[in-house]
Amino acid sequence: MTRSLSQEKTRAQNKTVLLQSLFRDGASTRAELARQHGLSPVVVSDLVTELLVDGIVEDMGVRPNRGAGKPATLFSLRDSAFQIVAVSIADEERFVGVVTNLRGHVLHRAEAEVGTRDAEGARVLVADLVARLVEMATAPVLGVGIGTQGVVTNEQVVRVSSAFGWSNESLVDDVRRTYSGPVHLINDARAAALAVHTYRETPEDSLLLITLDRGVGAGLIIGGALVQGTHSLAGEIGHIVIDENGPRCPCGQNGCLDLVVSVPHLRRRMTESRSSAALESAARVLGRALAPMIAVTGVSDIYIAGAVDVVTSSFLHTVRETASTRVFGILADTVSVSAAPGGEDLVLLGAAATVLSAELGVS
Numbered sequence: 001m002t003r004s005l006s007q008e009k010t011r012a013q014n015k016t017v018l019l020q021s022l023f024r025d026g027a028s029t030r031a032e033l034a035r036q037h038g039l040s041p042v043v044v045s046d047l048v049t050e051l052l053v054d055g056i057v058e059d060m061g062v063r064p065n066r067g068a069g070k071p072a073t074l075f076s077l078r079d080s081a082f083q084i085v086a087v088s089i090a091d092e093e094r095f096v097g098v099v100t101n102l103r104g105h106v107l108h109r110a111e112a113e114v115g116t117r118d119a120e121g122a123r124v125l126v127a128d129l130v131a132r133l134v135e136m137a138t139a140p141v142l143g144v145g146i147g148t149q150g151v152v153t154n155e156q157v158v159r160v161s162s163a164f165g166w167s168n169e170s171l172v173d174d175v176r177r178t179y180s181g182p183v184h185l186i187n188d189a190r191a192a193a194l195a196v197h198t199y200r201e202t203p204e205d206s207l208l209l210i211t212l213d214r215g216v217g218a219g220l221i222i223g224g225a226l227v228q229g230t231h232s233l234a235g236e237i238g239h240i241v242i243d244e245n246g247p248r249c250p251c252g253q254n255g256c257l258d259l260v261v262s263v264p265h266l267r268r269r270m271t272e273s274r275s276s277a278a279l280e281s282a283a284r285v286l287g288r289a290l291a292p293m294i295a296v297t298g299v300s301d302i303y304i305a306g307a308v309d310v311v312t313s314s315f316l317h318t319v320r321e322t323a324s325t326r327v328f329g330i331l332a333d334t335v336s337v338s339a340a341p342g343g344e345d346l347v348l349l350g351a352a353a354t355v356l357s358a359e360l361g362v363s
């Protein structure tokens with residue numbers, strides 16, 4: 001049967017709807033899928049057959065009949081149908097990588113010590129790490145995801161990374177020389193936000209994730225979609241000026257948010273003052289910076305990812321108190337600020353989630 005281009009497009013969209021439904025809501029029957037998504041039973045049946053042949057959906061057997069009518073077969077997403085290779089180059093000391101299944105469960109792990117920070121060395125190291133991980137995979141690899149510091153453009157180029165001193169580096173070119181499948185590059189804060197959204201048991205439809213590391217970053221998800229922003233600059237909050245009379249920042253401005261809440265600056269002040277006052281004050285600064293973001297986006301589920309000595313429960317409490325007392329009362333009651341789940345693997349899981357979203361339309 002030959003299908004027109006628009007028929008092909010509709011078919012692909014419907015397929016994504018079914019996969020998303022099976023990923024998010026678990027096993028389902030053809031009739032339930034049709035009813036839930038307003039599709040004809042014939043269309044669903046046809047697509048399910050195709051997904052079964054592709055091996056991405058599996059037959060779970062007949063569900064015991066709960067009433068009159070024919071018992072129906074349950075189908076679920078086959079988590080082991082593909083594996084995903086994810087690499088994080090967010091750390092300056094070592095690049096780490098994992099192989100995951102479609103649910104983000106880590107199956108294999110590898111890492112590489114970073115000897116040099118120049119882009120050429122990094123490209124080779126990443127390509128080598130990816131090649132090792134692809135080799136470890138025991139199912140077809142859906143794609144490779146790379147989480148990195150810095151601004152990542154839609155063209156998959158690291159436009160600028162202050163930590164590594166890179167500008168306009170295409171880190172994926174070397175990977176593509178040894179791996180012929182899809183490769184996706186994503187900023188680390190965005191990756192972290194996508195990981196929380198994709199792999200949480202009860203996914204938030206909208207959330208704001210803040211990363212506190214050598215710098216401060218943000219990943220914003222609204223209505224299930226990652227916000228890219230004009231010129232792919234959404235979430236670059238580190239150089240918001242919070243004190244015009246503050247110290248000079250390497251970016252050329254004075255008193256950037258980075259200088260107050262990035263971990264190296266914060267730890268230095270914590271050591272100097274030998275008290276929790278520095279942490280408390282940083283939490284208030286961050287809370288004040290978050291208030292307008294909450295007001296503009298209406299997103300009130302906030303996660304903070306960072307070192308455990310910084311993201312303490314009292315830090316989270318102060319951020320929440322400060323932010324919520326600076327927004328409209330109705331909104332204030334909904335503000336929640338918690339530590340991001342996922343621990344050290346958060347960026348890796350986000351890189352895997354990027355592949356899942358880009359290749360299967362599932363998140």
Ligand SMILES: [Zn+2]
Nearest residue numbers: 239249251256
């Ligand atoms: Zn700055």
